[in-house]
Amino acid sequence: MISERMEKQIDFIVAIDALKDITRQSITISSRRYENDAEHSWHLAVMAMILSEYAEDQTIDIAKVISMVLIHDLVEIYAGDTYCYDEKGYEDKAEREQEAADRLFNMLPEDQAQKMMSLWEEFEEMETKEAAFAATLDRFQPLLLNYNTEGQTWQRPGVTSEKVLKRTEIAKEKVPQLYEYIERLIQRSIERGMLKP
């Protein structure tokens, strides 16, 4: 007997295949095409495995960080990707994403829906050490892609090093050694004309 519970779980797994179609603003390094949210989430998860030693608070639960980054963008299946320097898009981002979370996570059995919802909310609030580390990775990864594609998405109007650095501020206190790396990367990007000062 296949349980209703399992049917729900597998319907959810099929539904989230759509994350592979949500394109981001970043460009992949070798093929120079828009990255999608599934690829981005995978990249963050492996980064968490490799970079955990740089979290300022070493009582951090890295398995939780990994779960968090794996699901952090799922709401974009319904809410779409909002470009981080798009001020207009940010006005109703929270509302759109909350609706999307309700719709998507509630496909799961209730206990799992609640767990997903609370993991996603924790990420969004950026307060726990796990959420801060996840947020740092989420901001650092597009920088790495930009740096290795001659600053592709930095060429747009209005993007300055000041704005880029401000978006990575969470790293300064929570992942200081990585913040040092980010500062150097931004400095070099300015020197190479890839990013406006």
Place this chain on the structure above:
Amino acid sequence: MISERMEKQIDFIVAIDALKDITRQSITISSRRYENDAEHSWHLAVMAMILSEYAEDQTIDIAKVISMVLIHDLVEIYAGDTYCYDEKGYEDKAEREQEAADRLFNMLPEDQAQKMMSLWEEFEEMETKEAAFAATLDRFQPLLLNYNTEGQTWQRPGVTSEKVLKRTEIAKEKVPQLYEYIERLIQRSIERGMLKP
């Protein structure tokens, strides 16, 4: 001071961006294009989060399964994807992948290179409960994509339900409830003319 250790780690993170360019045989559900290994690995990791309750041995370390599926295909960056029903490709698969693993994982600091290597080897050997669960997901996910795309990759010459079922055999003992689901999915696929009996 940015350490040599961190430089190596970040060079590795940049190098593995290439996994997003390794295309598989499976087709994504809504956009009907070839899936790549990064998307596939992400999908498996979320599946592990959702389906862990079905592992026959509930002492399973799901965080380890997740790490395993996140890195299980990295060797394909250098070795390429070998189609599971390609008998010729399988002849030298192990050798090609071992060389790729040496080359790729050794970009990391030695301790992390060794950890990655042993995690990948554990996956390949398919003996521990974590590796068996990871392998089950790795075989079940393409089935789900096929079932939801009218059996796209099953239309090729030589693919039969017998071969498909045989490839999922690991699930029978290790994840029996999921195996029951797989049997039903294969049965339905035959009935709907998506898969040769």
